Amino acid sequence: MVELEKLKQELKKVNAEYAGIRDVPVEKRAEFGREINAKKQEILARIAIVEQEALDAEVESIDVTAFTAPNEQVPDVYPQSYGSKHPLMTEIDRVAEIYQLMGFDVVESRQLDDEYHMFDSLNFAKEHPARDGYDTFRTEEGLIPPAHTSTMQHRVLKMYRNKLTEGKNIAVVVPGRVYRNEDVDATHEHTFYQCEGVYVSKTCTMGDMLGILREFFEKYYEQKLNIRTQPGYFPFTEPSLEFMIEKPKALGGKKGDFLEMLGCGMIHPNVLKMAGIDPREYHGFAWGGGMDRLVMLKYGLRDVRNFESGNLNFLREF
Structure with missing residues (x-):
C-alpha cells in the first residue's frame, strides 16, 4: 500500500x-x-x-458463508435475507394465542429437570418402566431432559394455587421441547414439542375438559369437528382418556375417520396433594399432546424429521 x-x-x-x-x-x-x-x-x-x-x-471482502471450493459458485441459499421463522415456532405461537383467548396463562417448559418433577410428583411408581434409561435420557449428573411437558405440572399447581383461595381457577398451558429415546423414522423423533394443559377449580368436570379441547381443535383447524374418546392410562390422571378428533376434510378426512391427538384426564388426587391442594375440595384435569404432529396434520406433512433437519427447501415452503 x-x-x-x-x-x-x-x-x-x-x-x-x-x-x-x-x-x-x-x-x-x-x-x-x-x-x-x-x-x-x-x-x-x-x-x-x-x-x-x-x-x-x-x-x-470475505464471504463467511462461502464454504465451497475456490472456483465453485456460492449457492444462493446462504444470504440472511432468505431467513424466516421456523414453522413450529409459528404454530406454537398460534396454539398459545388460542388458549390465551380462552383465558389460559402460558408458562414455558424447561430443558432440564430432575427425578422428582419428572416422575415422583406425577405419581409414577418407583418401578415404572418410564424411569428406565431405555425410555428416558439422563445426564451424567442425574438430570433429565424432560420426556413430557407434564414435568411442569407440579410447578404450575404450586405457582398458581393461591388463585384457588382467591376464588379463581388455575388455567395454564405449557408448551415446550421434550426428548425421548426413540428410533427415528418418518413418524417418530427423539426431539419434538408438546403442549401441556392444566385446569383446577372447585366445580370442573371431564365435560369441561372435553369442551375446551374441542374448542381448541376447531379454532386451530378452522372447522367444526366431531370428537371421540377411549380409555387410557397415565399415572398422573384418573380416569385417563385418549382424545381423538374427526380427521379434517382439508386432509382428505371422511366421516368416521378419527385421529388420536393427545392424552388427558382428571388430575390424580395424589398429584394435587403433593402440590398442596386438597383434592376433597378441588378438582382438576390435564392434557398433553405433540405439537409436531398437530402441524403435520394441518399442512399434510409426511415426515416429522423435516422439522429438525435444517432442510432449507422444506423451510422455504413456510
Whole structure:
C-alpha cells in the first residue's frame, strides 16, 4: 500500500532526527525531544488509521458463508435475507394465542429437570418402566431432559394455587421441547414439542375438559369437528382418556375417520396433594399432546424429521 509505505519512510526519518540531539545545546534538548516525539506520535496515529481501514476492507471482502471450493459458485441459499421463522415456532405461537383467548396463562417448559418433577410428583411408581434409561435420557449428573411437558405440572399447581383461595381457577398451558429415546423414522423423533394443559377449580368436570379441547381443535383447524374418546392410562390422571378428533376434510378426512391427538384426564388426587391442594375440595384435569404432529396434520406433512433437519427447501415452503 503506497500511503502506508510513505508513512513508514517518514517515521524512519523522524527516528533518524533523534541522533542529532547530541548536537543540540543542553538547555534546548528537552524542547527538541518534545518536538521530535510529537512528529513521531502524529505519524504513528496516521499509520494506525491506514492499517485499520485496510483491515476493515479485507473483512468486508470475505464471504463467511462461502464454504465451497475456490472456483465453485456460492449457492444462493446462504444470504440472511432468505431467513424466516421456523414453522413450529409459528404454530406454537398460534396454539398459545388460542388458549390465551380462552383465558389460559402460558408458562414455558424447561430443558432440564430432575427425578422428582419428572416422575415422583406425577405419581409414577418407583418401578415404572418410564424411569428406565431405555425410555428416558439422563445426564451424567442425574438430570433429565424432560420426556413430557407434564414435568411442569407440579410447578404450575404450586405457582398458581393461591388463585384457588382467591376464588379463581388455575388455567395454564405449557408448551415446550421434550426428548425421548426413540428410533427415528418418518413418524417418530427423539426431539419434538408438546403442549401441556392444566385446569383446577372447585366445580370442573371431564365435560369441561372435553369442551375446551374441542374448542381448541376447531379454532386451530378452522372447522367444526366431531370428537371421540377411549380409555387410557397415565399415572398422573384418573380416569385417563385418549382424545381423538374427526380427521379434517382439508386432509382428505371422511366421516368416521378419527385421529388420536393427545392424552388427558382428571388430575390424580395424589398429584394435587403433593402440590398442596386438597383434592376433597378441588378438582382438576390435564392434557398433553405433540405439537409436531398437530402441524403435520394441518399442512399434510409426511415426515416429522423435516422439522429438525435444517432442510432449507422444506423451510422455504413456510
